[in-house]
Amino acid sequence: MTTGYVWHELYGWHDTGTNAGLLPGSLMMQPYLHFESPESKQRFNSLVEVSGLSTHLLRIMPTPATDEDILRVHTPEHLARIKADSENIRGGDAGDGTSPFGFQGFHIAALAAGGSIAALNAVLDGTVENSYALVRPPGHHARPETGMGFCMFSNASIAIRQAQARNPDLRVVTVDWDVHHGNGTQAVFYDDPSVLTISLHQDDLFPRDSGAITERGTGAGDGYAINVPLPAGTGNGGYLAVMTEVVVPAIRRHRPDVIVVPSGFDASCFDPLGRMSVTASGYRAMTRVLMDVAAEVCDGRIMMTHEGGYSPTYVPLCGVSVLSELSGVPVDVIDPLYAGFDTMPEHAVSPAQRDVIAAVRAAHSLTD
Ligand code: 9RB
Numbered sequence: 001m002t003t004g005y006v007w008h009e010l011y012g013w014h015d016t017g018t019n020a021g022l023l024p025g026s027l028m029m030q031p032y033l034h035f036e037s038p039e040s041k042q043r044f045n046s047l048v049e050v051s052g053l054s055t056h057l058l059r060i061m062p063t064p065a066t067d068e069d070i071l072r073v074h075t076p077e078h079l080a081r082i083k084a085d086s087e088n089i090r091g092g093d094a095g096d097g098t099s100p101f102g103f104q105g106f107h108i109a110a111l112a113a114g115g116s117i118a119a120l121n122a123v124l125d126g127t128v129e130n131s132y133a134l135v136r137p138p139g140h141h142a143r144p145e146t147g148m149g150f151c152m153f154s155n156a157s158i159a160i161r162q163a164q165a166r167n168p169d170l171r172v173v174t175v176d177w178d179v180h181h182g183n184g185t186q187a188v189f190y191d192d193p194s195v196l197t198i199s200l201h202q203d204d205l206f207p208r209d210s211g212a213i214t215e216r217g218t219g220a221g222d223g224y225a226i227n228v229p230l231p232a233g234t235g236n237g238g239y240l241a242v243m244t245e246v247v248v249p250a251i252r253r254h255r256p257d258v259i260v261v262p263s264g265f266d267a268s269c270f271d272p273l274g275r276m277s278v279t280a281s282g283y284r285a286m287t288r289v290l291m292d293v294a295a296e297v298c299d300g301r302i303m304m305t306h307e308g309g310y311s312p313t314y315v316p317l318c319g320v321s322v323l324s325e326l327s328g329v330p331v332d333v334i335d336p337l338y339a340g341f342d343t344m345p346e347h348a349v350s351p352a353q354r355d356v357i358a359a360v361r362a363a364h365s366l367t368d
């Protein structure tokens, strides 16, 4: 079993500027880093190296997504505006005022989409069994006509559409476990029954009023968007229950050729932007569940593409845990230091979490 791994030094150079989280630096707030800074992701890559894991992975070098690739998902106006603002020495913003990028930032965003493409193609052509694209900027909030939520282009969607350009029969399930709603990926495929989008997220976190159970696709795509809005505080038990009681039966029913995971680690217990409690071993266990169902329905084919996750010290542990599980390479950088967090009471499945799972199963007639 080989695992592909995408990282490019330029992903660490995507410049979100001097901010104070989401605020501009001002006389009221000392300038610091934007939440979406290189820290968590660059340190994830560093741990992949220093843990020795990288020697067991197949390193895949990305090339930039072409205009043709980007235009399969985005409007010409969005692409043209990002390109134009990218030539501004002061950079620009992807659309909502919270998604800054630096001078020549278009090229890094195209390289991020290209990283997702390369990771997906390596799985589909059999070069690797599964893969992880550790990219910046992230993609799952970007809609066809605009970027938002720190995202410039919809990396996962661009990868899926270019694969479908070569194989129109390709069926895909996306399983977005970032703590925020995968609204952009959902929007791209909302009327398309070939791609089932599933998002697990904290209820009504970001974007606001997005990701309710009642958002389920439209037209021919009705039923092909599944949303699981979980209450704040959900831990490993709740997430694993969603995986086995919603995600696995939905994947069995859709019978995809590949599973694509927009993978954020901002549902972790240490994340500053989420209020969930997933631990590194929780992410490992969720990966295992996906690998088992992938082995059953699609020869193990899984591609993960990185999204959010803002704890500089815990994202690397979550990421290495997922890569360790994907590759079958044991990595012992985590236990016993953090083992105590796996036995906290919030990992029990609460009645409120049970109610959400039951409501999603009923809305989508998931019976097995
Ligand atoms: C606020 C706004 C945001 C934007 C993005 C995130 C996280 C994204 C992520 C969180 C909060 C806007 C506070 C727009 O990690 N995705 O995976 N907040 N954005 N307006 N206002 C007032």
Ligand code: ZN
Pocket: 178, 179, 180, 264, 266, 307, 308, 309
């Ligand atoms: Zn997120």
